[in-house]
Amino acid sequence: MADPVYTFGADDDVNTEDIVVGVIEDENGKDVIGSVSEPNLLNQLRSTLSKKVERADVLIEVPERPGMTIRYSPNITQHQIKAWRRASGAERKEGLDAVRFSCHVLANTCTGFFLNGHEVTENGEPVTFGDELIMSMVDAIRVFDCVRAVYGLDPHVEGAALAVLDAAGFNDDVEQVDPTKTQ
DSSP states (O other): OOOOSOOOOTTSOOOGGGOOOOOOBOTTSOBSSOOOOHHHHHHHHHHHHHSOOOOOOEEEEOTTSTTEEEEEOOOOOHHHHHHHHHHTTTTSTTOOOHHHHHHHHHHHHEEEEEETTEEEEETTEEOOTTSHHHHHHTTOSSHHHHHHHHHOSHHHHHHHHHHHHHHHTTTOOOOOOOTTSOO
């Protein structure tokens, strides 16, 4: 049997020379506790880090418009948030316009409209707030006005934007964990 993963007494001062990293093996040389060798862990880490982190799209029903649902991509960067805040007056004397900021969030993350469970498309492509077709339906000249017209009420605009931001992780709690403890 090989040396245990760590060899030092609980009362001893830990000296890196006293730590023996290894694998506990049975009489046939098989790993009995599932330890992973350092090169294998590095490969696993490399593989994990090479994958793009993305959140799944979120579907939000439009209050006051039965059967209408809008799909949003909550993959938002901090750079986008800063730009939308700036465009919403965050740096002006009057301060941030919450409805305008919410409209920026919704207009820029919208990936499709659904009516009674069916995706609305034009020429095979999903429609969004910025499409001329949708804007003409609500007599909007600007995308900002289109978002407000589709939702109808400013509190619904703000509520939908908060739901998208929550789905993006801006309201997530991050917890400290001890990786040496099994769960």
